[in-house]
Amino acid sequence: MSFNLDRREVLTAGAIGVLGTGVQAARLAPSISKAGFAAVVKAMQAVVGADWVFADPDSLHPYTKSYVPDPHHAHAPVGAVCPETVEQVQALLKIANQYKQPLWPVSTGKNMGYGMTTAATPGQMILDLKRMNRILEVDPDLGTALIEPGVTYQQLSDYLAENNIPLWIDVPTIGPIASPVGNTLDRGVGYTPYGDHLTFQCGMEVVLPNGEILRTGMGSIKGTNAWQAFKYGYGPVHDGLFTQSNFGVVTKMGLWLMPKPPAYKPFMIRHPEMGDVGKIVETMRPLRVASLIPNVNLMMSAAYQLAMFNRRSDVWSGEGSISDEAVKKAAKANGLGMWNTYFALYGTEQSIAAIEPIVRGAIGASGGEVLTEAEMSGNPWFHHHATLMRGGLSLEEIGLVRWKGNGGGLAWFAPVAAAKGSETVGQTALAKEILGKYGFDYTAAYAIGWRELHHIIALLYDKSDPAEELKADQCYREMVVRFGEKGWASYRTGVPSMALVSQQYGQVNRDFNKTLKHAIDPNHIIAPGKSGIV
Numbered sequence: 001m002s003f004n005l006d007r008r009e010v011l012t013a014g015a016i017g018v019l020g021t022g023v024q025a026a027r028l029a030p031s032i033s034k035a036g037f038a039a040v041v042k043a044m045q046a047v048v049g050a051d052w053v054f055a056d057p058d059s060l061h062p063y064t065k066s067y068v069p070d071p072h073h074a075h076a077p078v079g080a081v082c083p084e085t086v087e088q089v090q091a092l093l094k095i096a097n098q099y100k101q102p103l104w105p106v107s108t109g110k111n112m113g114y115g116m117t118t119a120a121t122p123g124q125m126i127l128d129l130k131r132m133n134r135i136l137e138v139d140p141d142l143g144t145a146l147i148e149p150g151v152t153y154q155q156l157s158d159y160l161a162e163n164n165i166p167l168w169i170d171v172p173t174i175g176p177i178a179s180p181v182g183n184t185l186d187r188g189v190g191y192t193p194y195g196d197h198l199t200f201q202c203g204m205e206v207v208l209p210n211g212e213i214l215r216t217g218m219g220s221i222k223g224t225n226a227w228q229a230f231k232y233g234y235g236p237v238h239d240g241l242f243t244q245s246n247f248g249v250v251t252k253m254g255l256w257l258m259p260k261p262p263a264y265k266p267f268m269i270r271h272p273e274m275g276d277v278g279k280i281v282e283t284m285r286p287l288r289v290a291s292l293i294p295n296v297n298l299m300m301s302a303a304y305q306l307a308m309f310n311r312r313s314d315v316w317s318g319e320g321s322i323s324d325e326a327v328k329k330a331a332k333a334n335g336l337g338m339w340n341t342y343f344a345l346y347g348t349e350q351s352i353a354a355i356e357p358i359v360r361g362a363i364g365a366s367g368g369e370v371l372t373e374a375e376m377s378g379n380p381w382f383h384h385h386a387t388l389m390r391g392g393l394s395l396e397e398i399g400l401v402r403w404k405g406n407g408g409g410l411a412w413f414a415p416v417a418a419a420k421g422s423e424t425v426g427q428t429a430l431a432k433e434i435l436g437k438y439g440f441d442y443t444a445a446y447a448i449g450w451r452e453l454h455h456i457i458a459l460l461y462d463k464s465d466p467a468e469e470l471k472a473d474q475c476y477r478e479m480v481v482r483f484g485e486k487g488w489a490s491y492r493t494g495v496p497s498m499a500l501v502s503q504q505y506g507q508v509n510r511d512f513n514k515t516l517k518h519a520i521d522p523n524h525i526i527a528p529g530k531s532g533i534v
């Protein structure tokens with residue numbers, strides 16, 4: 001159930017067509033001297049073998065690549081180390097504590113648009129868990145899995161197919177190369193009814209900074225068969241503490257998997273105007289809150305969708321941000337409206353036939369056209385979302401990073417709001433104003449999770465142009481600050497803006513995290529700066 005990676009595969013896996021952030025500029029952490037770092041490398045080589053420690057610029061290069069703006073080269077790591085077992089993780093933490101060398105854990109390291117394998121503060125080594133890639137258990141009756149951090153969505157999907165297990169996975173839009181563990185720990189999302197990944201996670205094994213092993217939920221009960229069945233165990237629920245944090249290294253995770261339904265029907269709703277954004281949310285929220293529609297509703301702006309499969313120059317040759325008129329023209333030519341909302345129904349033929357008229361009736365009142373495979377067959381965007389909403393694997397959205405220039409620049413800005421139409425109208429106007437000021441395009445989507453909206457804005461820029469990279473950094477920070485002033489803070493952010501976003505969540509919140517951090521990790525060896533926690 002595991003894949004054997006050789007060293008070269010690991011290097012190329014990290015090197016998917018993006019630019020380096022400048023390994024020469026990487027500097028050591030303030031807690032360690034040059035001689036201390038040399039001793040760390042030697043000690044780590046003794047644990048994992050010399051082939052699995054990367055500390056020279058050439059071998060480290062894949063770990064320095066990132067789409068996010070890093071104009072001052074502040075985020076490149078100084079090294080990387082790849083353990084294969086939990087015991088090796090424990091031994092590496094012991095070395096890190098001894099020399100005060102910070103380690104930034106990643107599972108598959110594909111946190112694209114949030115920093116990939118770069119770290120929040122200078123001088124960290126990447127603790128790369130790709131080699132720990134065993135699927136430890138799948139229970140077809142309970143619909144559960146227990147996996148290691150390096151397992152990819154592709155690997156899990158292949159395992160289910162090869163073993164004829166009728167369970168679906170739930171994937172982010174770059175599923176094949178990413179990991180359920182890494183995605184869940186950054187509180188990522190997918191598009192089936194199991195799309196809120198933390199909700200559908202059950203049980204973790206965590207190596208604490210002092211090397212002890214904590215199993216959450218039922219995991220520390222001898223003889224239990226409920227570790228992946230019951231989330232809470234007894235006493236405080238710990239799992240959330242290890243997400244978007246730096247309190248431990250997660251080495252196993254339980255997941256719930258959705259039984260494959262007998263019938264599945266994907267839909268798209270086409271709205272013609274940018275200004276329709278408010279009424280779409282007002283229409284979809286009641287259907288979502290009542291679970292008549294059981295999966296995340298993705299409201300895609302046409303510009304985002306065009307950017308997946310086009311170069312900007314195909315659609316726009318004018319100055320500044322692309323105009324709504326140009327977007328509308330290109331969208332229409334491709335069977336799209338200015339907003340295209342995707343959702344699906346799951347169940348039996350009979351249950352879908354019973355719910356579909358209710359959903360259609362509600363949506364019709366918003367002026368949207370409800371479309372299905374019958375009308376949209378062959379449309380690549382419809383096909384893309386129909387694939388995602390059944391947990392299918394696709395890498396098509398990576399095309400976004402080719403929208404502008406050849407540098408592969410992308411930073412996700414993801415402010416949250418209550419699922420109300422007035423919020424989308426305000427957020428869209430503010431985003432367009434700020435992006436427009438810097439000459440960037442409004443390439444965005446809204447996801448109606450349950451009662452909340454995630455506004456997912458892809459700031460697309462050309463990273464090969466240093467002036468544009470600097471501008472993207474400034475634009476991103478302005479969005480964080482000005483959205484924050486209106487109570488719209490991010491649910492997740494990239495390594496350059498973690499401290500900035502954490503400030504918006506207030507002093508009490510920050511002090512609480514700091515107290516925990518200091519108690520659990522007094523030498524600050526795990527991911528200092530993650531989510532602004534130092």
Ligand SMILES: Cc1cc2nc3c(=O)[nH]c(=O)nc-3n(C[C@H](O)[C@H](O)[C@H](O)COP(=O)(O)OP(=O)(O)OC[C@H]3O[C@@H](n4cnc5c(N)ncnc54)[C@H](O)[C@@H]3O)c2cc1C
Pocket residue numbers: 105106107108109110111112113116129149171172173174177178179180181182183185186187188189190248249250251397398399400410527530
């Ligand atoms: C075009 C495009 C589309 C995308 N679509 C989506 C989407 O639909 N949904 C979505 O959620 N994301 C999306 N992303 C963002 C991102 O690529 C995914 O979330 C991806 O799953 C994260 O990478 P990963 O799984 O390799 O996690 P990693 O990069 O391995 O981990 C993410 C972070 O979690 C922490 N972490 C990871 N493993 C551990 C561990 N074992 N112990 C402690 N901490 C750990 C670290 O801070 C790490 O930086 C998209 C990106 C792009 C470019």
